Amino acid sequence: MRNEAQRTHSIFHHLGSLAELIGAVLVLPAVVVVLYWGERGDGVGTLGAFLLPGSACFLTGVLLRRWFRPEVLDMTGSMLLCALGWLVASAFGALPFVLGLGASYLDGYFEAMSGFTTTGITMFSGLDRMPHSLLFWRAFSQWLGGLGILSFFLAITFRGAGEHHVFGAESHKISSDRLAPGIFNTVRMLWRIYALFTVVSVALLSLEGMPVFDAVCHTFTGLSTGGYSPHDKSIGFYAATGHPHAALIEYTVVGVMLLGGINFLVHYRVLTGNPRALGDTLEMRYWWRLLAGFVGLILVALALGTDLGPSLASGPVGERLAALEDSFRTTLFQVVAILTTTGFATEDIGGAYFPALAKQLFLVMMVIGGCVGSTGGGIKVLRVAILTRLMGRELFRSRVSQRASTRLVIDGRLVSEDEVHRVACLFFAWIGLLVVGGGSTAVLSHQDAWASFSGMFSALGNIGPCYISQADMIAIHPGVKVTYIFGMLAGRLEILPVLLLFSRRAWR
Numbered sequence: 118m119r120n121e122a123q124r125t126h127s128i129f130h131h132l133g134s135l136a137e138l139i140g141a142v143l144v145l146p147a148v149v150v151v152l153y154w155g156e157r158g159d160g161v162g163t164l165g166a167f168l169l170p171g172s173a174c175f176l177t178g179v180l181l182r183r184w185f186r187p188e189v190l191d192m193t194g195s196m197l198l199c200a201l202g203w204l205v206a207s208a209f210g211a212l213p214f215v216l217g218l219g220a221s222y223l224d225g226y227f228e229a230m231s232g233f234t235t236t237g238i239t240m241f242s243g244l245d246r247m248p249h250s251l252l253f254w255r256a257f258s259q260w261l262g263g264l265g266i267l268s269f270f271l272a273i274t275f276r277g278a279g280e281h282h283v284f285g286a287e288s289h290k291i292s293s294d295r296l297a298p299g300i301f302n303t304v305r306m307l308w309r310i311y312a313l314f315t316v317v318s319v320a321l322l323s324l325e326g327m328p329v330f331d332a333v334c335h336t337f338t339g340l341s342t343g344g345y346s347p348h349d350k351s352i353g354f355y356a357a358t359g360h361p362h363a364a365l366i367e368y369t370v371v372g373v374m375l376l377g378g379i380n381f382l383v384h385y386r387v388l389t390g391n392p393r394a395l396g397d398t399l400e401m402r403y404w405w406r407l408l409a410g411f412v413g414l415i416l417v418a419l420a421l422g423t424d425l426g427p428s429l430a431s432g433p434v435g436e437r438l439a440a441l442e443d444s445f446r447t448t449l450f451q452v453v454a455i456l457t458t459t460g461f462a463t464e465d466i467g468g469a470y471f472p473a474l475a476k477q478l479f480l481v482m483m484v485i486g487g488c489v490g491s492t493g494g495g496i497k498v499l500r501v502a503i504l505t506r507l508m509g510r511e512l513f514r515s516r517v518s519q520r521a522s523t524r525l526v527i528d529g530r531l532v533s534e535d536e537v538h539r540v541a542c543l544f545f546a547w548i549g550l551l552v553v554g555g556g557s558t559a560v561l562s563h564q565d566a567w568a569s570f571s572g573m574f575s576a577l578g579n580i581g582p583c584y585i586s587q588a589d590m591i592a593i594h595p596g597v598k599v600t601y602i603f604g605m606l607a608g609r610l611e612i613l614p615v616l617l618l619f620s621r622r623a624w625r
Contacts, residue, residue: 125624127188128198133181135202135270139209140175142261143167146213146250153249158217163250166217174209193623196614199267203606206233206266210258214241217251223595230602232258233266234609235492237344237460237581238601240591244349249330252347256337262609263341263377263492264311271304307381310388314340318373325362325369327355335461339373342493344460344581352450353463367446367463371453378457379404380490398528400488400499407485407498411452411478412445418474419444455482458494460581467568467584476584480571483578484547494579494608496547500540503527507537546612550577554600558585561594572597576604 147167153159190198210233211225220228224240231238232255244252261269315336322332331347338345348354352370355363376384383401386394395401447463447470454461464470466479486495506525525532554573558564564572568584575583585593607615617623 123188124191124194124197126185127190128185128194128201129181130185130187131190131198132201132205133178133183133185135198135266136178136181136205136209137175138178138270139206139266140171140173140178142257143171143174143209143213146254146257147171149250149253150248156249157246158248159250163213163217163248166213166215167250167254169216170209170212173212174205177209193617196617197623199610200606200614200618202266202270203230203233203610210254213251213254217248223598224591227598227602228255229258230605231581232343232345233262234579234605235259235262235338235341235343235458235494236576236579236605236608237338238575238583238590238605239345239581239587240598242349242587242591244347245354247347252334253330255345256334256343256347259341259343259345260315260337263343264307264381268304268307271301306385310381310384311340314373314376314384318369318376321369322366325365326360327366335370336373339370339459339461340377340492342374342377342457342459342487342491342579344454346461351462356463364446367450370461371450374453374457374459374461377459377492378453378487380488382490383488399502403498403502404488408452408456411456411482412448414478415448415452415471415475416444418472419448421472451479452482455479455580455582456485456493457487457491458483458578458580462582466582467571467586480574483571483574483580486578486580496544499527500543503532503537503540504544507541543611547577550604550607550612554604557600558593558597561596562589564589572601573604576601577608579605579608 144167147164150159150164150167207226207229210229211222211227214220214225214228215222218225218241220240227238228240230236231240237259239255241247318336318340319329319332322335323329327335334345334347335352337343344351346352346354350357352367355366360366379395380400383394383398396405450461450463451466451471453459455466466476471479484496485501486497487493489497489499503525506527510525525537551570551573554576555566555570558569558572559566562569564585571583572585572590575581583590603615
């Protein structure tokens, strides 16, 4: 009983500290309200939409910290804290949408969970008319969720034993390898790199003619691989409105998304003078090959299935080169956006622009996702490499001898059998959740099987775009929304911490 009480007290005490931090963060968009006072609905209403939830969240945190005493957090307790932290953050993060837009609480909660998990599925349209403060909150929630709410909590306020367990609770986003001695130094170094990339991206996009507010929002959501845009047309807004540097903006955003999709430990090695880090590991080699392979396949599919091929075979050289560059840029942008699970778009991925083969490949990319230690979702490239090597090992043993000793080696290190089993278990759980989510969508909506499964692919992979139209997604059955909320959280936390919430033994 004493150990059970210790774990419960520890979880809820630290959850109180996390709630205090979230409450403080919720107040920050009030600055944007003041800056855009009187424009597009920003004013007293939106000011209260942030100050009231922020105050309530902070007060809840104070009460939890006083009611529960601090104890040492073990790994199980850290996982429970992790899952509860995301649920609480979304619970209070939903209120600005409810108070500021009059949205239902379910839609507000969906939007907040989609933001913090950097998924990017949205319940709202008319973004070009939405108050700036709420657009900022959508983008800022994704930026916070990029490296993880708990890692932000650890870097800013956490002061207690068991910090290495808290760090490990989100280890699929931040590799367990350390950049510097001590957990705090490692996490803070990662956030410094994240902040550096944020500043550079905002500066570049601003210099290219993007409004500063748009540059901030697209940086927050591009680097975090979240995909919330302040425009209904996403990045395609600039080409559609005739922006003179629309193409350059798209290439810059591609670079920002790539930064988010790569392991931040690789960024650290590059920034400390080792550019070979971009290709000296198995995961990075797989990463670049996957990018090149998907771009090449989709370009071939475009040439064979659309009028791109004939347009390249005839006409003036300048027009042919322009058509090729446009197709290459559009394809590159969409492949990077989906493989990094960002969700930005210049073309509707379910529309007529992309042929059927491309749409099938997009689903494959949603499952793969970014690199381990990145802000991207999905299974992760390294785990795909491990599963590929595992298949190769079993084929080798079948050819030679079942008793042959064939341990998996990745980058000169033995991969433990426990890790292999964990990867296989995670993949199995993904398939199971995809079946449940796709099936529930098909039963509770008028969507066909293709669109139904793409919706759960999108939620579980934390990517955003799918083959369900925006209007249909907003109006979809509440049961499907709840399923997707669970899928977004499970995908972001890699399932186990979420399942532990339902285990009585985990709380003991």
